[in-house]
Amino acid sequence: MRLGLVFAGLLLSSPTASLDELALRLDALAVRDARVVIEATGAAQPVVILFADRYCYACLQMVELFVALRERPPQGLRLFLVDPQRADPATALLLSRYGVWAVPTTVLVDRSGRVARKLYGYQKPSTLTEEVDRLAER
Amino acid sequence: MGRTSRVSRRLISVMGSLLLWAAGAAAHGGAVENIDLSASPDLERAVIQAAQQYLGTTRPPESFDHVNGKVSVNFDRSAGVAVLVDALDYGRSGRVRVFGFKDERRFPKGAAARISRAEAATRAREVFEREIPAEMRAELSPLSLRPLSGTYVAKWIRKVGGAPILGNETFEVAVNGVTGEVVGWELGIFDFPSRVIDLVLRVSADAARRRAVNAVQERGLLHALITAFPITLVVHGREPYYGMVFATEDSRDRRYVTVHGRGGQVQIGPRNVEFEEVAEALRPGAMGAFPGSAE
Numbered sequence: 415m416r417l418g419l420v421f422a423g424l425l426l427s428s429p430t431a432s433l434d435e436l437a438l439r440l441d442a443l444a445v446r447d448a449r450v451v452i453e454a455t456g457a458a459q460p461v462v463i464l465f466a467d468r469y470c471y472a473c474l475q476m477v478e479l480f481v482a483l484r485e486r487p488p489q490g491l492r493l494f495l496v497d498p499q500r501a502d503p504a505t506a507l508l509l510s511r512y513g514v515w516a517v518p519t520t521v522l523v524d525r526s527g528r529v530a531r532k533l534y535g536y537q538k539p540s541t542l543t544e545e546v547d548r549l550a551e552r
Numbered sequence: 553m554g555r556t557s558r559v560s561r562r563l564i565s566v567m568g569s570l571l572l573w574a575a576g577a578a579a580h581g582g583a584v585e586n587i588d589l590s591a592s593p594d595l596e597r598a599v600i601q602a603a604q605q606y607l608g609t610t611r612p613p614e615s616f617d618h619v620n621g622k623v624s625v626n627f628d629r630s631a632g633v634a635v636l637v638d639a640l641d642y643g644r645s646g647r648v649r650v651f652g653f654k655d656e657r658r659f660p661k662g663a664a665a666r667i668s669r670a671e672a673a674t675r676a677r678e679v680f681e682r683e684i685p686a687e688m689r690a691e692l693s694p695l696s697l698r699p700l701s702g703t704y705v706a707k708w709i710r711k712v713g714g715a716p717i718l719g720n721e722t723f724e725v726a727v728n729g730v731t732g733e734v735v736g737w738e739l740g741i742f743d744f745p746s747r748v749i750d751l752v753l754r755v756s757a758d759a760a761r762r763r764a765v766n767a768v769q770e771r772g773l774l775h776a777l778i779t780a781f782p783i784t785l786v787v788h789g790r791e792p793y794y795g796m797v798f799a800t801e802d803s804r805d806r807r808y809v810t811v812h813g814r815g816g817q818v819q820i821g822p823r824n825v826e827f828e829e830v831a832e833a834l835r836p837g838a839m840g841a842f843p844g845s846a847e
Contacts (some may be wrong), residue, residue, distance in 0.1 A: 433748055433790070467787050471744045472640065515584045515618035516640060532591035535640035 436474040439481055448504035451494045455523045460549045463490045466518040467499045472536040474506035476518040479542055488550035522549045557670040569767055577580035585617040598648045599623050606650045616681035620720055621741045624650050632656025633831055636738060652735030658728055660702035667731030673697055676706035676725040679737050686721060692723050696833040702729050713751040716830050717787040719793040744790040751792050753813040757783050760794035760811035767818040775807055776798055797829045
């Protein structure tokens with residue numbers, strides 16, 4: 415399924431969640447053990463990693479898009495939310511490996527484990543849709 | 553508050569951040585040397601173009617660094633010539649903006665300051681008017697003007713509803729104290745729009761002080777509230793806090809204590825130089841006050 419419909423639904427029918435709600439969702443969805451992300455990027459599948467924390471507006475806006483994406487991800491695509499504030503070694507490794515120097519940053523990793531695209535800051539839903547669809551089809 | 557991430561753009565202490573940038577911020581937590589933008593080629597092009605346009609050059613940059621959430625486009629690292637570009641709004645607006653510049657060749661070379669504080673303030677204001685977008689300018693208030701290493705450093709801080717926002721949401725200009733040239737300037741990134749910053753208070757400043765004193769005593773600390781830094785309502789992220797400074801009798805160990813403006817929760821943290829600078833500068837009659845400022 416292409417993602418355009420998912421985001422169209424988000425934008426047209428869903429009320430925008432409050433920032434407090436989005437902060438709670440971020441806490442709930444952020445990976446507890448970043449080693450799962452490292453493993454997933456080596457498992458011949460496309461992976462989208464959103465790096466975001468609760469202390470910036472654009473991060474929380476991206477969490478809303480991430481939630482919509484997570485509800486109906488394209489076949490075979492894995493999605494992870496990583497909170498850099500969780501300063502464990504695996505998170506530090508991810509930040510270093512993908513050169514994440516500010517949040518939010520969305521890293522799209524292709525089936526071969528290579529970075530296909532890095533998106534800095536908030537992204538328009540249409541941009542994210544196109545990029546994720548392109549990644550899934552690669 | 554109490555955040556430790558090395559990637560957070562909000563980590564850099566405000567105190568002297570511009571000069572630290574000028575001096576090579578790689579030694580500090582909010583800077584990363586030689587970042588790679590090649591996985592975002594359109595963004596990379598936009599960043600280079602904005603920086604070249606600012607300097608009026610077609611020369612390609614040597615490298616990129618990350619400084620305080622922005623991309624430092626380095627044209628001559630050994631001479632210290634760089635332009636800071638905010639790239640984080642590119643995905644939303646399709647454009648990048650110049651948020652800073654430095655030319656270390658313009659640092660004074662040993663001579664005593666010749667221009668007055670008032671002249672330095674005028675030069676700094678010109679940069680403020682020329683470089684800062686009007687909607688950001690409207691939220692920035694003059695904070696201080698201080699001599700530092702042969703320069704004058706003028707600083708504005710973002711305020712919402714009169715409360716200063718901590719976390720590098722400032723504008724700083726360094727003016728050469730001999731020639732009056734602008735050595736550099738830097739605009740901080742505003743993390744939250746003012747409309748989502750909730751300044752409704754349910755705790756008075758006096759109640760906050762009592763809570764803080766009690767919490768410090770309950771913790772068994774020997775620190776006392778320092779009145780030289782007035783209790784100041786500040787914003788961290790999008791939340792209001794009363795900030796205050798506690799110290800041991802010999803003043804060697806200072807703690808930054810906050811009380812949430814609505815919930816009343818007390819946090820006792822390590823010394824916060826940024827808060828101290830802000831609280832001190834906002835005190836009536838402060839030494840480093842900005843000339844002509846009503847505050």
